[in-house]
Amino acid sequence: MNVLKKYLLITLTALSANQYLQAQTDTTYRSLDSIQVITGQYAPKSLARSLYKVRLISNEQIKMRGATDLLGVLNTELGIRFGTDYILGETDIQIMGMGGPNVKILLDGVPLVDRGETRQSLTQININEVEKIEIVEGPMSVVYGTDALAGVINIITKKSASGLKNKWSVGLGVLEETVPKEYQAFNGEGIHNQNIRIGYNHKTGISASGNYARNQFGGWTGTVADNSRTKEVKPKKQDLFGGEIGYRKNGLNIWYRLNYLYEDINSEGVPSISEPIIARQSYITDRYTHTTQADWNISKKWLLNASASYQNYRRRTKNTTYNTQTGEEYLNPNSTQDTSTFKTAFFRATAVYKWSEKVQIQPGIEIKSDNSSGQRIYVNDGITDYSFFLSGEIAPVSRLSIRPGLRFAKNSAYDAPPVIPSLNLKYDLTHNWNLRASYGRGFRAPALRELYFTFHDASHDIEGNPDLKAEYSNSYAISISQNKFFLGNISASADLSTFYSDFRNRISYAQDPGNPLWSTLINIDKYKTTGGTATASLAYSNLQGTVGMSYIGRYNSYAEAYSNTKKFAWSPEINSNIRYSINKIKANIALFYKYTGKQPGFQEQVENGVTKIIATEIQDFHLLDLTANKLLFKYITINAGVKNLLDVTRLTSTNTSGGAHSSSGPILKSYGRSFFLGFLFNWN
Template sequence: MKQLTALFICGLLCHESMAQDTTVQLRDVVVTGQYQQQSVKNSVYKVRTISSERIQLRGATDVLGVLNNELGIRFSNDATLGETDVELMGMSGQSVKVLLDGVPLVDRGSTKQSLSQIDVNTIERIEIVEGPMSVIYGTDALAGVINIITKKRTEHLTVTARAQEETVGREYRPLDGKGLHSEHLGLQWGNGKWFAGGGFTRTDFGGWQGQFTGRKKEWHPKNQYLANGIIGYGGHQWEAWYRLDYLDESIKSLGDINTGNYRSTDQYYNTNRYTHQLQGSWKPTERLSFNGALSYQDYTRKTKTNIKDFRTNTETRSQDDGAQDLSKFNMLFFRGTVQYKLSDAVMLQPGIEIKRDGSSGQRIEGSPVINDYAVFVSSELKPVSWLNIRPGLRFIHNSVYSAPPVIPSINTKWAFNKDMDLRVSYARGFRAPALRELYFYFFDASHSIKGNPALKAEYSHSVNGSFTWQALRRGELRYTVALSGFYNDFDNLIDIGYSAADPTISTYINVNKFRTTGGMLEHTLSWKALEAGVGLVWVGRYNRFSDDTAYNKTTATPAFVWTPEVNANISYRFRRLGATLNVFYKYTGERPTYELAAINNVEVVHLAKTAAFHYADVTASKRITPYLTLNAGVKNLFDVDRLKNTAADAGQAHSTGGPVLMWYGRSYFLGLNFRWAKK
């Protein structure tokens, strides 16, 4: 109780959401994959948007805390490295493209560290497009795209600030140490054709002891410093802007003391990320426009391992193989497109994309560089007012891997009337081998892993369909129902296998076929001060042993194993009080999988399961002055920390099976929001 009392005393400042009319407008606008900004309803793609208002109402301190309630999105944690990966519609993180203002972000490998390394306070909205977007966005857009759109132009001076205090399970100490502590300061300015802005955020996560004792923690302490700045200039026909994002992140993994020699092994992971962007647009006529994006990213991750002697209180560097490492990744990226409106019925978009990826480090063989060149073209055909057809082709040349020469796609949208839409699409997707998969080299006492430079690209056939019907529209009452389905068939799936030259060495190989399928049903309701949404998704993942007769099987092995998900979002505004109450809920069903296990020295296929769980956040906000708003709430209401798991391996490089660590239990947060604008 003392901890909670201290928590509710120490909320400071946090920027308030934008005016409600602006937020409603932003919620309906998308740019991902579009020729120009347009509403979600008019988009040929099925797009989900998450507004900045909803991000703030959730009390999120990173993007993961925003997405964990979304249907079809699931996270997995690597407690050893302090990282979290994302899965979209049954496909893992390497198949999910993460964009910042349309520019792909660098990650070390399959894990999408970038999702937790973006300043959530600078986000205007998040757009999620399910299904392959390989024609427009290239490799890794196999499962879909998560595009994070940042705040840019403003017409006046705005100062924002935020501080939020949060418990980590039952652990908390005010302002520093145990718990989660986040502070932000931001500035935006606009004057005619000029605009600029900047911000700084500190997030201090004290870790979580969990079931461990002594110095070791189940969730490692993590400290982040994020800074950003933007400057731009432009008028009615053209605009250009430059943005810099910087990250300094440190994760500390302390070991327990060996009672035999009074020593411990401590590891430190330090990450620095610079993301430069220069983007511009020019519209000389109503029919013609140009867009360009140039980006350079520099990402380094340093692993330091020390041996601490508690008898002498000294530390020395570990001399074990792989104990010290400096991994460097950089990417130079350019995309240019032209949009030309031939007539009211035909629009054409040709484009070019160039990407150069480089890497080096003790766990990378040499200093490899991959050059990727692509030319793509798509068109938007509207032969009649109610039909929109968008075919596209992407031509690829890569300096290292064997890429599919042509990637096609076709998206269609039928508007039966103003309240009823049908979207159907087919796309050929592909995923390029990551640098880590091609050139990784890591040998120590417990690892023998080598990359495979002969890997081929993964590719897929994907079919998606969705039907949207606004069933009610009477006064302030709006009710919409949407039904969608998907099917993905993959070839050349990259997986871990044994080297043909030496079976004691693990390597990456193209062997597995994989499929995913499923359907989603969503309901949304808006009535006066109430907004609510309820959704259901059923995701099926291919069982690779279904047609395999090489192993004994303890149970029947169907072609697909299925996992259901249900979510609900409810928000009610008490307008006279200037307050809002929100409930965010998600049920993730049991996840079955078939795996090989040794039973009585015989390899057999058996069914393993990861338990189902319920997750919910309850939050509230209250305006206390024209400039200040108070936020408070409970996260992980059902107190989930680990899930029962019967698999021999939890599916991660550093897992050993057993319970799967998901969260650190129920937590409470409090913050104050500050926003001042000069009119």
């Protein structure tokens, strides 16, 4: 037990015998003709036939990671980077060199609400309910509207399958993790996850399920080890409830789902030797998500699909004074108690008409209404966006597929681009070799916080800008892929791609022209990203693996004014996932690796009254996770492993300017090496 408290995390993952045998062949290594994807498609389609280049993270991969949230699944993916604000307890994402505001997060195709440019929703989803994750890089604004300039991450949840028999299912899981040597069993220090799911399918086609997960993170002391109350990485508690009811029969699939999240991130001050009173700050989130979706195969020629969602996202900042001796706590009258509420109503409907074997047409409408209120948000009328989009899939010859698309939008708060075009081409060079090319015009609407935010205290003076314009981009991509070929007894597939994106009116923070001491948001004229990726998958007997590399350049905004600086700052990445199956004992061993190269940048520096541009750099690092699972009994599986095996904690940085919740000097990347162990029970 002492060894467990110091070094192990207990993770419960259960598979039935049939599920275990199915998991032996991960979708990463199966023929691309057998892997179904849905993101951006008219109907589920094989990965090999998709006009879009879709990256799939399967349920088997998610289980092998032993993760408690999506960050633990995505952190070794090629081209994806995270930046964490350890004061607010939030993590943002980058794809293809573009930040979170340009990345659309979808839950079963429905966009999730976030407070602003940071994608908090990535850490507020029950990972135990995720069936798979589909990632499409590049602008998807014609299909999914605003924010999809860099691409979309579509999180697809588990669904109950109808059948001819009545059927119950029960899943129970427990997860424990050290942080890194700070651990108490099932509560307090460390990471603790418990989850339960109960489902029932009736032979009439009606199904229902309910789920609950509890995540508790005890924080990490870090450099303040002399005082156990103060944590460098803040403690966090989450309760996630979900329920679904659906009907699936005779070509009609309709279901309603409710998800609720309660999250509390706690930050405490440092008590003095003589005074037990400390300041305590809590960031409390309530998130309700109501979703109704339906698809109906009316005939061989017509398919209808509709989604409706209402989301209520409230973030409250609670400032209190706490007595460490008596346990008394009361609101601090000298600090602001702030509550911000964000409400979104969303409706989307599409129809697919099969004109002939060579022509399909998809018209669609989308309506999205955002409203917000709070002490730090100006009174506003919200934002309503109305869109109509039309695309077609044409196969003029047997090997060529073409999808042109147009989106028309009208917005109540800003001038949206009147027409957004896209064009995707796919040409089958041979049965296994595919060539894809695409052009897309993307746009991003200013978020409500960017338009109406106001915050002033002793260390902040920030004002939103209601006159912001929408960002827009022109993006081009081309890729060539080999679905499956053989090198002796080795089965392999490969992909090579390149992209270029040119942005205008990019939204960023700057000095307020009316008051140089304040910060505000403005439309910066230019920003660009470019680069390429190469990936390969190999399978030999019980050994499967993938390897990939990328080289991405991010635009230097000083290049226009200072001709002696480089136009792009380039950074490489390398990743590899390897799994070995030991069928004799029903076990798997997996290795997840990623190298993130140095991230160069530029900043202004004044010396002797002369302004010049200097190069900055964030240190490179390696992430390595080693995991294993084994089927113990028919319904029980045990997982164990080590995360961040190379013990990455801080990265050196030569940038001397800090943001609102950051400082110059070393950047905290992780709390270091941790160990996990656990069990999951799954009965059908």
